[in-house]
Amino acid sequence: MTLAQLDTVAGGGIGDEQRIFAFEADFAKDLRCIPMVVRFKLDRCGVKLSLRQWSKMGAANRMRLLAARGDTAKETEAFRILVIDLATTHCPEPIRWLPVEPEPAWASRACVPVDIIRQAAASGVAPPSPQCWNRLSVLQRFTLLKLARSDHDNHNFIPAMREMLLILT
Numbered sequence: 001m002t003l004a005q006l007d008t009v010a011g012g013g014i015g016d017e018q019r020i021f022a023f024e025a026d027f028a029k030d031l032r033c034i035p036m037v038v039r040f041k042l043d044r045c046g047v048k049l050s051l052r053q054w055s056k057m058g059a060a061n062r063m064r065l066l067a068a069r070g071d072t073a074k075e076t077e078a079f080r081i082l083v084i085d086l087a088t089t090h091c092p093e094p095i096r097w098l099p100v101e102p103e104p105a106w107a108s109r110a111c112v113p114v115d116i117i118r119q120a121a122a123s124g125v126a127p128p129s130p131q132c133w134n135r136l137s138v139l140q141r142f143t144l145l146k147l148a149r150s151d152h153d154n155h156n157f158i159p160a161m162r163e164m165l166l167i168l169t
Helices: 005-011 022-028 036-044 052-055 059-067 075-089 114-123 130-135 138-148 154-163
Strands: none
Touching: 022 154, 036 059, 036 075, 036 138, 052 075, 059 075, 114 138, 114 154, 138 154
16 A cells, blocks of 8 residues: 555544644653654654664754654655654664555554554553544554554553543543
């Protein structure tokens, strides 16, 4: 599936959601950590940045990456070129590449991914209903899935679920 097709299937790009989530505010407001919206754009273009690369870019360049558009295939490619240029200019660490999933689980509005169901159970909360999952934005679905993956630190899963009004306590 091409990025353009993915844009259609997933319900568009990130649009006006180029923001930092409230659960990220403590560590992302000064951009010392990579915010989810930037992680989303990185995953879409197949680049994995280390925290060291991110921090070596400097605050102004991190802000450029946060502000960069990533809604369309063309914008995603421009973001990829920008991030590679910044990373190679500011940090000697080699670029690591991610496979770009042709049909990522967050792109489907049809069903809640198994990783999210498992993480919700492990956290003692109900997973999002299919109706709730369907109403989430692309960025929200990506974020929940990223936070639910077993290779990720899951401590922000519950705060993200609360912020997205998936649990009300």
